Amino acid sequence: MKKVLPRRRPSVFGGLFGLIMLLLLGALAVGSVALFSYARHLDGIIRTQFEGKRWALPARVYARPLEVFAGMPLGAEQFARELGLLNYRVEGQDLGPGSYTRKGETFELSTRSFAFWDGVEPVRRLRVAFKAGTVAEIAALDGQPAPGLVRLEPPEIAGIYPSHREDRVLVRRDELPKALVDALVAIEDRSYFEHFGIDPKGIVRAAIVNLRAGRTVQGASTLTQQLVKNFFLSNERTMTRKLNEMLMAVLIDWHYSKDEILEAYANEIYLAQDGARAIHGFGLAARYFFGRTLSELDLPQVALLVGLVKGPSYYDPRRHPERARDRRALVLDAMAELGSITPEQAAAAKQAPLGVVERPSSGVTQYPTFLDLVQRQLRESYREEDLTSAGLKIFTTLDPQLQGVAEQTIINMLPVLEKSVRLKPDLLQGAAVLAVPDTGEVLAMVGGRDVHFAGFNRVLDARRPAGSLLKPAVYLTALEDPSRFTLATALDDSPFTWHLAGSDWSPHNYDKRYHGRVLLRDALAKSYNIPTARLGQMVGMDKVVDTLKRLGVRQELKPFPSLVLGATDIAPIEIAQVYQTLSSGGYRAPLRAIREVTTQDGRPLARYPLKIEQVVSPGPAYLITQALQTVVREGTAAAATAKLDRKLNLAGKTGTTDDLRDSWFAGFSGNYMGVVWVGRDDNQPTGLSGTTGALRVWVELMKQLPLQPVDAAPPAGVQTARIDRDSGLLADEHCPRALSLPFIAGSAPSTVAPCHAGYESAPGYDDNSDPGAGGAPADPSAPPSGGGGNDSIGDFFKRLMQ
Incomplete structure (x- = not known):
């Protein structure tokens, strides 16, 4: 009979081992699936953000x-200042x-080179x-034809x-200098x-070094890892964040x-802090530290710049120049070690000054008042998101040199005025x-x-x-009715209710x-x-x-009598709009701070064309300009002629409010209109x-500008007559106080003054008659009163293009 051997009982440890292996294989499989799924998730994030x-x-x-x-008209010093604004550097040949x-x-x-809206x-x-x-x-030194006009890039x-x-x-x-790429590789990721x-x-090497030192003294992050940390992740120091990064x-x-990764890194890396503004990328850092393009x-x-990558604040060359110099030397030595540069080049570069330019004082803009106007006008056409994320290029009207003159004038003159009245x-x-x-x-x-x-x-x-x-609006309203009012109309300056x-x-x-009977032009000149x-x-x-309203006031105005004396609150910018219209001969051009807006690569977007509307007829516009010139020549602004050439024929108007709370002046030359408020x-x-x-x-502001005279020629339908200043009637060479005044055709006085040689034979003269309107109706062929008409719009554009 065959002997049956007993079956071996399975080992407990063998069973456990098998179970563990099964679990491990399952865990590995599950982990692999999970890791694959997580990698796909991360991959989606990367591609969405990196390619968008x-x-x-x-x-x-x-x-x-x-x-x-x-x-x-431009001097050598002005040109040098402009080059300074653009951070041009002085070099040899x-x-x-x-x-x-x-x-x-x-x-x-x-x-x-610069991409403008027109090319x-x-x-x-x-x-x-x-x-x-x-x-x-202007001569060309590059073998090309000499340009008729040179347009520098805008500041x-x-x-x-x-x-x-x-x-x-x-x-x-392709815009990254070879030296910058070599430096990054040499010091950050060989x-x-x-x-x-x-x-x-690198990870193994850093681990050994850190273990020997007993602390973290060397990192192993590649440029790619640095990009991931800066672009996608936070700065928290955890194992999870590090594994995600890898x-x-x-x-x-x-x-x-x-190359794509290097380009992204060069634009993403944080390199400095300018107030609330974070400076990212080598392109902006080059401008921020050196005032130059990369x-x-x-x-x-x-x-x-490459040395700043390790610690922008710690190696800030403005705050810590010695640290920055030592870090720069380390970068140069690393480049020489790899053969990117010669030891002689490294030695010479170490001796160079840091060359960092002075930082702008405000951090964001030196012109906050003007930028406020720009932003308000932009918001009429653009969403806030477009303005803060689309990289638009906004070309404005600001003249930095004139802005500097205006700023310094305010800074210098306010203490002088305070001292003059013991404030x-x-x-x-x-x-x-x-x-x-x-x-405008x-x-x-x-x-x-x-x-x-x-x-x-x-x-x-x-x-x-x-x-x-x-007040000029009141007088202009009257002069638009030449059948009743002229510059020679006599007005009553006696008690009035x-x-x-x-x-x-x-x-x-x-x-x-009280001043009795005064000519209309004198009443404005003396601001009665x-x-x-x-x-x-x-x-x-x-x-x-x-x-x-036609002149440019946008706010609601109540027709109260005190309005004629300026009893309404109004901002300087609206006053400037009113006087722009007056200074241009009755053509209102809305004040604008923006010329053009383009995409980052120069493609024009919403246009900001010149919008001009004739709101005052040429005749009355010419007469009110003559009256405003009288204000400067012999009226309340006559002090200006002591410091500014009388031949400029400047025009303007002073303004004073109750109890001397507000001091105003608005005036213009042929090429500049300026408004000043002090209070x-x-x-x-x-x-x-x-x-x-x-x-x-x-006056102090205008003294520093290249002024052109106000020399508008009388428009069609305006004639000149000699007037006796005392009576407002026609004068001749026998009248000691005669002056020449312009009149809309048919509105000049027809009666001679008592000083006129023909006075006794003047038929029908009545000593008690009102000389105001001159006794003659307005010429029906004269330009219509009021704000209509485009008959002279062509003449305006001819003047504009001269």
Whole structure:
């Protein structure tokens, strides 16, 4: 009988081992599936963000570009200041873009390329010579034809940032200097072009070094890992974040080329902090630290920027120059070790100065008042998201050199005015607007004595009583009815009461005196209140309100009698609009701060065309300009002629409010219109009238500008007659106080004055007659009164293009 062997009982440990192996294999399978799923999830995040819109790019705001042509009024020092604004550097004969050399009044320069709304301005090498404050010659030094006009790139004056306040200037891979790539590889990731996103050898090497040191002294993050951390992840120091970083680095290296990764890294890396603005990318860092484009940097400057990667704050060359110099030397040594540069080049670069430019004082913009106007006008056409993320290029009308003059004038003059009326220092505030009469382009704006303070904008938001600045609207309304009123119309300056429903109003003159019968032009020149009030009553307040609206006042106006004396609160910017219309001969061009808006690559978007509307007929517009010139020649602004050439024929109007709380002056030359307000934020008296306050500031401002005369020729339908100043009647050479005045055809007086040689034979003269309207009806063929008509719009554009 066959013996049956007993079955071996299974080992407990063998069973456990099998179970464990089964569980491990299951866990591995599940883990692999989970890891694959998680990797796919991360891969989706990477591709969505990396291939989409990677960065929210702030809008770039530019001042006007300087356009230079032979014969233009521009001095050598002004040109040098413009090159300084653009951070052009002085070099020898080997000129690269953004550099120049100067000998006396002759400059040789190499311009930078720039994409404008109407095309790309190429790099040019030029000679520009100046003589006696004008451009004498522009010659080409690059073998091309000499340009008739040179347009420099515009100074960048501001950015409009997203909420996270990141700022960057994007650069392409082919725009990265070879020295920068070599420096990055040498100091940050020597095996960058060999590894697959992570560097296993580097990880092992760093682990050994750190174990020996007993602390973390060396990292092993590749450039790709640094990009992942900055672009996708937070700065938390956890194992989970590190594992995510490594996995995502491998995925990025799998999907994208080394050049694509390097380009993203160069634009993403954080390199400095400018107030609330974060400086990202080498493109912006080059401008921030050196005032140059990245392509213009030399070896020492490139090494300094790359050295900042390790610690932007710790190695900040402005705050810690010695640390920055040592770090730069380390980068240069690493480059020499790899053979990217020679030891001699490294040694020479170490000896170079840091060369960091002074940082702008405000951090974001030096022109907060003007930028406020720009942003308000932009929001009429663009969403906030577009302005803070689409990288728009906004070309404005600001003239930085004129802005500097206006700012310094306010800064210098307010203490002088305080001292003149014994006010404590820093009590007075001021505001100023400078614009082009014919186009309404705003050239400069100052919102207070702290010119870089981005707070309350007095130009746009300080609504103060306008005082006598609104009087020209009353007189213009009258002059638009030549059958009743001329510059020679006699007005009564005696006690006057305007009877109203439920109350009476009795205005008084500033000097508390009465002046009897005064000519209409003299009443405006001397800013008499009583004749102005009488005139307002005669023409009707509804018509005065209509005139103010046509001139450019946008706010609601009540037709109260006191409006004729400026008893309404109005901001300086609206006053500037009124006087722009007056200074352009009755053509209203809305004040504008923006010329063009383009995409980042220069494609034009919404246009900001010149909009001009004729709102005052040529005849009355010419007459009111003559009256405003009288204000400066012999009226309340006559002090201006002591410091400014009388041949300029300047025009303007002073304004003073009750108890000397507000001091105003608005005036214009042939090429500039300026408004100045001086007052106190607490609305207390200043002790300054328009003459003793704002006018003095305006004169000091205009003294520094290349003024052109107000020399408008009389339009068709306007004639000149000699008038006796005492009677307002026709005069001849026998009249000692005769003056020549313009009249709309048919409106000049037909009766001779008592001093006239033919007075006794003048038929039908009545000593008690009213000489106001001259006794002659308006010529039916004369231009119509009021604000209509386009008969002279062609003449306007001819003047504009001269």
